[in-house]
Amino acid sequence: MNFEFSDEQKLLKDQASGFLKENCPLVSVRDIVDDDALSYDKTLWAKIGEMGWTSTTIPEEYGGLGCSYLELSVIAEELGRSLAPTPFSSSVYLATEAINVAGSDQQKNTWLPKLATGEIIGCVAVAEAKGQITPASLATESNGSTLSGTKIPVADGDVADFSIVFVRANIGDGASAYIVDLTQSNVERESIRTLDPSRSQAKITFTDANCELLGKEGEGWSLLQKINNTAAVLFAWEQVGGSEHCLEMAKAYALDRIAFGRPIASYQAIKHKLANVYVKNTIAKSNCYYGAWALSTNDKELPVAAASARISAIQAYYFASKENIQVHGGMGFTWEFDCQFFYRRSKQLAVNIGSELVWQDKLISAIELDRAS
């Protein structure tokens, strides 16, 4: 048993942290939020590509580093901590993962080397309407070579070069996945305003858009579950990074702010609040450790480990980001202060690959399955 990252992984984390402090201070997150025309930080994205982060888990034969998910986990934690306004999660945790898992040799050869350098961006299009998405609720359809329908919201859909689009299928698990070039003329897309403007979302309308099957027909839904399990762990690391940042901010402010003649950090109501933030963060982080390990070894416990990491990280980040505002008092509610960015991001990450409710249900289903066997 060994419950720590290796020295090399810790070094990578320190590098990532240093790099992001320099290249992604909160003012640059603010720049993206303040400017409706900007969907993401292009300079940062280019540098991230140069650092090779986008290629972390891509096999060497396709131009990647062939590292494990443990390396990707430490990067994710730092990306989350810095609120990096980039399409990293869509492109790396989801689109790259989908092609890596289900792509043919030819598809891998076409997409992975470019995803590895970051020169192209991928995304995943699932949602079409409010509420939980299931195969039965999908309206987008395909005849095998073209597909039609409207997807909203698609995270990073306005800036991505291609998308993995999930459509209804009348066989198998009820859905199929297609790779669609988003730059073709049969695709119409618009950026939409978002709860977290440091992360972009799009509405995409496909009208007989050319598409190429990814994996097998009628196996799309299982593919989505599979990549969501991977993404859940990596999202959770981002969430933990963000939660820890909130705790640091709240602590610093509480030590500084004086009320009734003493720092507010000396009041028990504030101390216990921050202690609870710490507790939730620790619980989430420990689940993340296990999730990262289960992911890196493809352990049979992955569905349980991924759901545990995701649920506790959603809860921790929501709590940390809202109580961070609370500790800041009126200042916390001002546009000028940075508290808002974490509060926004916590919810963006909480709903992006299925909400807490969906994952709580998945967790219990996974345990039911496990106990039945």
Added chain:
Amino acid sequence: MDFNDTPKEAEFRIEVRTWLEANAPTESELRDMEPMASSKLWQKRKYDAGWACLRWPKEYGGRGASAIEQVIYSQEEAKIQTPDNVFMIGQGMCAPTMMAWATEEQKREYVPAIASGEKVWCQLFSEPAAGSDLAALTTKAERDGDDWIINGQKIWTSGAHYSDYGVIVLRTDPTVPKHKGLSYFFFDMKSEGVETRPIKQISGASNFNEVYFTNLRVPDTQRLGKVGQGWEVALTTLMNERASIGSGGGGGVNFNRLFKLAQDVNINDKPAIKNDVVREKLANWYVQESGLKFTGHRTLTALSRGELPGPENSIGKLVGAPKSQDMASFGLDLLEQSGAIWDDEYSDFRGLYQTSYMSSPAIRVAGGTDEIMANIIAERVLGLPQEVRVDKGIPFNEIPTSSSVK
């Protein structure tokens, strides 16, 4: 990172399992035996075979094992039915304090008998007017030649009624600020001048006691640390207490049991486990339980380097204790009307949920309340300032305590 056993650990696990399977006391062996006798039988058997208090040095009755080996042993022992462990206070708190502060001779004389279960120890810290604020204690020790004479009262002393020895913090100087006037001793509970009276708990049991001292004589050689250094010695005990309570179970109710119960009872003619509210609650407890488990595994890394359990350990108790209570309460809800029964004959699961419901409030108080644990995390982990204290730097006999303000 690797959550699996290394080959060496796997080998050790098999060695443990093999020994446990061959040596765990059988039901027929324990039949008609008093609980204390069966606890002692099992402890002595482990000790004789080198499986007691694994992490302690061999010369004090342990095995000199690593932290990981200790965990593996505990995991394996938890899988089988064994008699209750009544040695937790002695082994978890008193012995580590003895090992840190007693003379070499005393360690060799007293500690192995704690490992073997031949001698049971208790912890006499709390007093009627000094619980969370332990340093406000007033039971006094006065020097008389080579002895100290002790007068006063302790309360909430778990196991005092069956203990052979006790560790105790006493006021040796009321004229200095409160933390400075304390000294720490160990003594024979069977001495003259010690009177133990059981206290009945809300659970109906009487595990803790009041202990009165009337001119009890304790030799100065049984003082641990210097005169006036008692608070520092007490902290050694308390740090170890947090670690052992934090890792302890929560009165029998756990996720697996509750999950099983949710499969067995119905809501609207369907298994409760299919109900969304039930699923949500169970999922939340599951992630707390696994989060705690892996937090424990992470601290192991520190422990295996021989470090003392740090204040981060408070998290185990702070999360685990309310969780146990809430899970017990929810178990009773799932039982619906029969949740109201607490009867050996009619209660489901031999009254597990009822027992846990009535005993779990204790875990939120014993060994530092929820509120004190949160203070410890805020102050010692996060580095937030202490609350303004009105008793700081003032001689103890000039500050108000619950016993003086009446």
